[in-house]
Amino acid sequence: MxxxxxxxxxxxxxxxxxxxxxxxxxxxxxxxxxxxxxxxxxxxxxxxxxxxxxxxxxxxxxxxxxxxxxxxxxxxxxxxxxxxxxxxxxxxxxxxxxxxxxxxxxxxxxxxxxxxxxxxxxxxxxxxxxxxxxxxxxxxxxxxxxxxxxxxxxxxDLVHEYIDYVLSTCTTKLTGLKIVLDCANGAAYEAMPAVLRELGANLIVLNDSPDGININDNCGSTHLSGLQKEVLMHKADIGIAHDGDADRCLCVDEKGRIIDGDHIIAACALAMKKQGTLKKDTVVSTVMANIGFHKILKENGCKVEVTAVGDRYVLENMLQNDYNLGGEQSGHVIFSDFATTGDGLITALQVLSYMINNKLKASTIVDAMISYPQLLINVKVQTKDGWQNNKSIKAAIKEGEHDLGNDGRILVRPSGTEPLIRIMAEGPDQSQLETICKAIGKIIKQAQG
Known part of the structure; x- marks a missing residue:
């Protein structure tokens, strides 16, 4: 079947x-x-x-x-x-x-x-x-x-019950905090502005006028450049971006730099460990997590469980092992004390609470973790079947791994939702990563005939 x-x-x-x-x-x-x-x-x-x-x-x-x-x-x-x-x-x-x-x-x-x-x-x-x-x-x-x-x-009207629940997960007022919010012209356009305004934020809202075809169109968590510009222009404390269905959250610090899921999970993990609320001092992430993510957690006495890409696999591991924090670099973050799935609104409030309660700027979240350069390219394919058994593709990956040595890694995998093969390379030299990814991508295209 x-x-x-x-x-x-x-x-x-x-x-x-x-x-x-x-x-x-x-x-x-x-x-x-x-x-x-x-x-x-x-x-x-x-x-x-x-x-x-x-x-x-x-x-x-x-x-x-x-x-x-x-x-x-x-x-x-x-x-x-x-x-x-x-x-x-x-x-x-x-x-x-x-x-x-x-x-x-x-x-x-x-x-x-x-x-x-x-x-x-x-x-x-x-x-x-x-x-x-x-x-x-x-x-x-x-x-x-x-x-x-x-x-x-x-x-x-049930959306208001959800809004009330999201508010109940945050006891921190956001009065005086200037936030730029990108709703991606998607499902968060009504709920998230209501949440942030109720908590007292000084709010600038972008992309909250959906017309059926502008969802995710150069906006939201997969297109952060517009949010970065607005944060700098308004001299905001932080920018928040959701994707089309609002189960993701990514942020932008006051300097216009991206705060990805790795940064968010690392910051929240260390705060929860300090409070004694991080179960077993462990977080769950995927094979896509940055090397820097693993380093900062290890240095602070935390452990990382690694799963395949997909928030369902993260959650599966969390439930099996009774962990309460996990997620993906893409911004799917699961706080199982509050939600049964990734929740972009709850994630944003956890980040904002972290800033307010510790009297920190958003940039400290970025600065705390040294991110290795990471390059991801997508190769459109007719079929995702059989690529992993192709000798030419395996040889190209092996050659790239040899070039990176112990300073980096390569991950090639099919998209679970689109006709794409994703190539990710990570290491200290961005130009080297580009060369390696392009070489592997070229071989994948050739293999498609």
């Missing part, structure tokens, strides 16, 4: 790889699976980001759920972590988010949370895939009729 789910749900270009027919089947499968033998008691929450195709997929998913007798609560445009929180709070059987995160507007995705607010295990995704593959016009799955047909309830 071919896996339908990637590292973060089902993704593809809207009305191409990801069709309304597939969304309908996913909704139907969700009601059948999570409702088991009593779909009329099945309640599924649906939220989405600001993409033009979001409402279309929302309707298709809701139709599929109702056709199997499940009931739907539609929350409208709302951050991904809000669905995780609200599904658990309101005793939902599952939550669904319609978003392709940091991808451009023409892509979209469908990802699930269980009733406990956590992303689904691979086994559950495989079970859903099996049901989807069996759904046809003449399948034997039950179809609701009459009063058994499911209902749809519209509850955008």
């Amino acid at each position: 071919t896996r339908l789910f990637g590292t973060d749900g089902v993704r593809g270009e809207a009305n191409k790889e990801l069709s309304t027919e597939l969304a309908y089947k996913l909704g139907r499968a969700a009601a059948l699976y999570f409702g088991k033998n009593n779909t009329n008691n099945c309640k599924i929450l649906i939220g989405r980001d600001t993409r033009i195709s979001g409402a279309m997929f929302e309707a298709a998913l809701a139709a599929g759920i109702c056709s199997a007798g499940g009931n739907v609560i539609i929350t409208g445009i709302i951050p991904t972590p809000a669905i995780a929180y609200l599904t658990k709070k309101h005793n939902g059987n599952a939550g669904i988010v319609i978003s392709a995160s940091h991808n451009p507007f023409h892509d979209n995705g469908i990802k699930f949370f269980g009733g406990d607010g956590y992303k689904l295990a691979d086994k559950v995704e495989d079970d859903l895939t099996e049901i989807v593959n069996k759904i046809t016009e003449n399948d034997t799955y039950p179809r609701a009729a009459g009063k058994e047909i499911g209902t749809i309830e519209y509850r955008h």
Whole structure:
């Protein structure tokens, strides 16, 4: 059976790889699976980001759920972590988010949370895939009729419950702190300005006017240059950027320098260790974490558990080993004391609290960790299958590793959400990294024929 789910749900270009027919089947499968033998008691929450195709997929998913007798609560445009929180709070059987995160507007995705607010295990995704593959016009799955047909309830007011919860995780007032916020024209555009204003911040908001196609368009956590300029222009204390569905947070210090996920996790880990709240003095990160990240934590008596790329793998490790802080360089950070998934809003408040409580400027977060130059390039491919067994690609990687020696490393991996092979090289010499990455990228393209 071919896996339908990637590292973060089902993704593809809207009305191409990801069709309304597939969304309908996913909704139907969700009601059948999570409702088991009593779909009329099945309640599924649906939220989405600001993409033009979001409402279309929302309707298709809701139709599929109702056709199997499940009931739907539609929350409208709302951050991904809000669905995780609200599904658990309101005793939902599952939550669904319609978003392709940091991808451009023409892509979209469908990802699930269980009733406990956590992303689904691979086994559950495989079970859903099996049901989807069996759904046809003449399948034997039950179809609701009459009063058994499911209902749809519209509850955008639930976003305020989430805002209140986010506020409850922060006891620090932000009065006098000048913040530039980039909402990426995405799901955070309503919630995050409300949170920061309630805490008393002097706020300048960017990219909070979504039109369906401007989500992540040269803005947000994957395009920080605009935020950097605004922070410097306004002489702000810090800049905050979210991605399209607001499960990520990256920052910019008062000097215009990027504070990435490694910086955020390291700063929060050391603060939590000092407070005695960092469980087992350990954080969880991925193979993408900078060498400097490992060094600063080791020097301060902390340990790092390393996982594959993907916040789900970070969380899996955290749950298995009872750790309470983990995340990725990309800005997915999980504070499991507060959330069941990466939450960009909560992450931002943790960074701001760190600054205020320790009377520090944002630049101290950057200065504390020496980051080795790291270069990431993406090679678009027709297929991600079989590249790791290609002799020419393996030889190019080995040659690059030889050139770097013990001063760096190379990581080549397929994207879990896009038709890309990602090449990352890390070491002391930026020009050397560029040469190595380009050489490997050229071989990958040649291997594609």
